[in-house]
Amino acid sequence: MKETPPIIETHALTRDFKKTRAVDSLDLSIQPGELFGLVGPDGAGKTTTLRLLAGLLDITSGSAQVAGYDLARQAEAIKRKIGYMAQQFSLYGELSVLENLSFFSELYDVEVTELQERTERLLSFAGLTEFKDRRAAHLSGGMQKKLALACTLIHQPKILLLDEPTTGVDPVSRRGFWDILTDLHLGGTTIVVSTPYMDEADRCSKVGLMYAGHLVVCAEPAQIRAQIEGDLIELRSDDWQAAHTLIETLPGVLEVQTYGDSLHVLVDSSARRLPEIAAALEEQGVTYRGIRHAPARMEEAFISLIRRMEDGRNQVFKKKPGFEED
Amino acid sequence: MSLRHLRAIIRKEINHIIRDRMTFILVMLTPITMLFIMAYALTVDIEHIPIAVLDFDRSSTSRAFVQRITEGKDLNLQTYMDTLDEVNDLLMRGEIKAALVINPAFEHDLLSLRGMPLQIIIDGTEPATGGFALDQIGGRADAFVGELLAAQIGEQGRALSLQPIDLRVRTLYNPSLKPRVDMIPGLISMMLGFPALSVALTLAHEREHGTLEQVMATPVGRAELLLGKIIPYIIVGLINVIVIPVIAMVTFHIPFNGSFPLFFLLSAVFLFAILSMGMIIGVFIRTQPAALALSFLVIFFPGFFLTGIFFPIASMPEIMRIEALVLPGTHYAIITRGVFLPGVGLDVLWPYGVMMLGLGIGFTAVGVLFFRKKLG
Numbered sequence: 203m204k205e206t207p208p209i210i211e212t213h214a215l216t217r218d219f220k221k222t223r224a225v226d227s228l229d230l231s232i233q234p235g236e237l238f239g240l241v242g243p244d245g246a247g248k249t250t251t252l253r254l255l256a257g258l259l260d261i262t263s264g265s266a267q268v269a270g271y272d273l274a275r276q277a278e279a280i281k282r283k284i285g286y287m288a289q290q291f292s293l294y295g296e297l298s299v300l301e302n303l304s305f306f307s308e309l310y311d312v313e314v315t316e317l318q319e320r321t322e323r324l325l326s327f328a329g330l331t332e333f334k335d336r337r338a339a340h341l342s343g344g345m346q347k348k349l350a351l352a353c354t355l356i357h358q359p360k361i362l363l364l365d366e367p368t369t370g371v372d373p374v375s376r377r378g379f380w381d382i383l384t385d386l387h388l389g390g391t392t393i394v395v396s397t398p399y400m401d402e403a404d405r406c407s408k409v410g411l412m413y414a415g416h417l418v419v420c421a422e423p424a425q426i427r428a429q430i431e432g433d434l435i436e437l438r439s440d441d442w443q444a445a446h447t448l449i450e451t452l453p454g455v456l457e458v459q460t461y462g463d464s465l466h467v468l469v470d471s472s473a474r475r476l477p478e479i480a481a482a483l484e485e486q487g488v489t490y491r492g493i494r495h496a497p498a499r500m501e502e503a504f505i506s507l508i509r510r511m512e513d514g515r516n517q518v519f520k521k522k523p524g525f526e527e528d
Numbered sequence: 529m530s531l532r533h534l535r536a537i538i539r540k541e542i543n544h545i546i547r548d549r550m551t552f553i554l555v556m557l558t559p560i561t562m563l564f565i566m567a568y569a570l571t572v573d574i575e576h577i578p579i580a581v582l583d584f585d586r587s588s589t590s591r592a593f594v595q596r597i598t599e600g601k602d603l604n605l606q607t608y609m610d611t612l613d614e615v616n617d618l619l620m621r622g623e624i625k626a627a628l629v630i631n632p633a634f635e636h637d638l639l640s641l642r643g644m645p646l647q648i649i650i651d652g653t654e655p656a657t658g659g660f661a662l663d664q665i666g667g668r669a670d671a672f673v674g675e676l677l678a679a680q681i682g683e684q685g686r687a688l689s690l691q692p693i694d695l696r697v698r699t700l701y702n703p704s705l706k707p708r709v710d711m712i713p714g715l716i717s718m719m720l721g722f723p724a725l726s727v728a729l730t731l732a733h734e735r736e737h738g739t740l741e742q743v744m745a746t747p748v749g750r751a752e753l754l755l756g757k758i759i760p761y762i763i764v765g766l767i768n769v770i771v772i773p774v775i776a777m778v779t780f781h782i783p784f785n786g787s788f789p790l791f792f793l794l795s796a797v798f799l800f801a802i803l804s805m806g807m808i809i810g811v812f813i814r815t816q817p818a819a820l821a822l823s824f825l826v827i828f829f830p831g832f833f834l835t836g837i838f839f840p841i842a843s844m845p846e847i848m849r850i851e852a853l854v855l856p857g858t859h860y861a862i863i864t865r866g867v868f869l870p871g872v873g874l875d876v877l878w879p880y881g882v883m884m885l886g887l888g889i890g891f892t893a894v895g896v897l898f899f900r901k902k903l904g
Contacts, residue, residue, distance in 0.1 A: 253903060256745050257745075257901075258744055258901075258902060258903050259902060259903055259904055260902055277901075278747060278901075281745060281747045282747050284745075286742075286745035287742075288738050288741045288742055288745075290737075292737065292738035292739050292742040293739065293742065294540060294543075294544070294739055296543060296544055296547040297543060297544075301540075305536055305539075305540050306746065308532050308533065308535070308536035309536055309743070309746040309747065309748045310746055310747065311530070311532065311533075311747070337547075350742075353742075
């Protein structure tokens, strides 16, 4: 696996907007056939990265190769090899499902002889056959996303670049969409998908975490989960604010994360700290229930990583000379 | 240039025009609505101008003179005044547009052939109305004096047979000098500005809605994309080119003396040029409100004021004359007036057609050159 050259590779890829550096010296290497998840908080540079790879933005500095073409010089050649799906719905609402598909098939120069078969296959693949004459604007959000995906697949690209394809889509449609992506992945298409959902990151073959324009971590999901320090304890409390404040001060507690009324506590050793936490809560009269040891998920791992990153940044910020003078 | 790409963009855009109600209204109904508004606004021939008379003479001659001045339906005698202050007051309040001040020596001077002591006051805030009143009063005063003179000479037993000047005016092409007969052909260029506005808006619309981003991610060429945007609006513009003259002729009795195929051909060239202007706006401007504002600034206002429809180009300062030359509307106004009224042919109009074609090619080249398949 290691010997095959990467299908997408960037070196110190940088893109500046007027006042911000959206992508900062990004080094990315994606193998053919990978289902690569790009995750990170809003403003981390995911959309800019995907737009750069799709040839839709000029590079400020650095270099990138996509499907063997140089991004700075051969952007138009790359466009034939990739399918790009923007974050917002960007098809023609007044055109029907079928008209949208045939519009993009012509722009991608799909052979007329293959068009019929390919259109039918994509329609059934996306579950849109019975809606083929409906205007795109009148489809549900989930169906619009599937149609957009079908339009990016019409020329059978080697690489798919998908920018948050499931944002704003209900959980069932989301699952259906990911089943399609998994099928494509198994069929050998290289997919780069950005997502704010950690359960989706878990379905990727490799995950890259972006933060402030950098690629912070790039590994398989299991490896990322393993990066989490210590064990996870989960508990619920009606007075979760009091519980949060109390638990934070206890020995052996690394981090406390809040999910609604439940708290996820990262500790050095759950076997040792779980009884201690329970005792401390009882002593202070904070009611709680369902305290248990839980396996760490992608979500905790990322929040933990990002929190460490932000702490680091704040410290650098505070240490800046001259900051406290005025 | 891939014809398949071009055809796909054109077909998509035509579907958009037909199915998007706002676009349809803008390109198909607005020009016709504008034709009606303009035609009715310009119908108002100048009539019933209120004037006042301040007669210090109060003689039979002065009364006959006033009667003579106001016998047509263009000038209405509103009132007799006694003082100049009253006249000023009425002028200020806009109740009269002009006033006649008749000198106490009016009859005496006139009958002793010493002249005609007469003052005319006009409201300069409405030069068209005031000027018209001035012309009418002046003309009738001349005639009045002439008749008086003839009568006096006749009394002396001699017939006046010699007029000092025998001026016979013959107005060609628009004999009644009706403003709308010459304005409506001139204003067709403005009515066809709406498809150009649509081109500017549709590019901005596609940027705003992200559809342009999706299209930019495909291998479509820049020229294919931009020409594919213009051609559908040329087609709908040409529908207007058929409909507008028909309405102008049938409803407003504007004569059409030239060749319709020639008019159609030159209109197509004009549409190409003006739509390329709209396209340039769409290439540079990212949002619809900004595209709308700039279209008015670049297409409509100069189209009204610099193309010679309202104000003669010959009387403009040189820099404006040069600017007028790069506006397709300047050439098209000459063409429409030429085709509608005198009915001239290609032998006269070809230089204007060539100019418009050159401008269109130039604008399109600028648009394609500066359009980049990049965001941000």
